[in-house]
Amino acid sequence: MALNLEKSYKALWRLFMTTHSILVNAIEQDLAQAGLPPLAWYDVLAALSESPEHKLRMHELASTMLLDRSNLTRLVDRMEVAGLVCRKSCVSDRRGAFAALTEAGQVMQQKMQSVYEQAVVTYFARHLNDAEVQALTKALERIQVEAQI
């Protein structure tokens, strides 16, 4: 019996990894097909648009996105070139910098949101009933809390 249990969680782990990969690929494809930037850009735009004054310190953005700081620096570089965000200096801490949403960034955020949310429903949410959503949420929350200790 222990053997079967072992097998089943290993299979689940594989499923978890492959499902993630498949879903991310599908969403990226939908975005690309709509002529929109990649998922990571949406995460930045969404995080900023949910923030007070539509701006966040670089390190806050990096940690909410679970991204390396250096990675974020260059991501913001690219998005700044594209005119979707801009850097603003921080008065209270002169080391710091904000990334702030531009107007073009807000427009892009909304464009991307509609494609993204549609994709999440199509590939993910549509296949889960209420009970499953609850059960999955509980399980993943528990895992995440423990993993971060």
Add this chain to the structure above:
Amino acid sequence: MALNLEKSYKALWRLFMTTHSILVNAIEQDLAQAGLPPLAWYDVLAALSESPEHKLRMHELASTMLLDRSNLTRLVDRMEVAGLVCRKSCVSDRRGAFAALTEAGQVMQQKMQSVYEQAVVTYFARHLNDAEVQALTKALERIQVEAQI
């Protein structure tokens, strides 16, 4: 009510993405700390060691790993330099190539397996009971099947 449901699956989607990222990071760290190569290398080694004659065609390996072919070419390049796999020509299709496990590759597979499986238990499996494993498996299988249509 529709609003709450909407919120809950969106939260679940975020949780899914962040949990994936946290777990992969944690596992990569454990591997690195043990002086072992990254996760992708383990996937190759494991796939080969589960295959008849410990070898697979490049395109088979790429598709089981959900990896771009060009990406796999270079991954195998690196692993070949490290002596863990070697390429073998294919008799029945002269375009084709096999990636095959070397003896050093088998040894490495076992070393990595023990660290990897320990990490999966610690960060993932330990926090799920039997019912949850079953429920999650069912849900993810359904999602994956639908996504691939």
Add this chain to the structure above:
DNA sequence: GATAATTAGTTGAATCTGCAACTACTTCTT
């Protein structure tokens, strides 16, 4: 059986990522 269309694998160029080192500033310690 000749030619077109596919498929297998690799390569070049451009982009993206992660680690470590670096500068500049802030906070802690005494």
Add this chain to the structure above:
DNA sequence: AAGAAGTAGTTGCAGATTCAACTAATTATC
């Protein structure tokens, strides 16, 4: 208040990833 320690952000560099283009072999079509 001076110096140590820590934090914010960027940069250099090496490795990883993707896209498109390419070669070579196979399969389909007529």
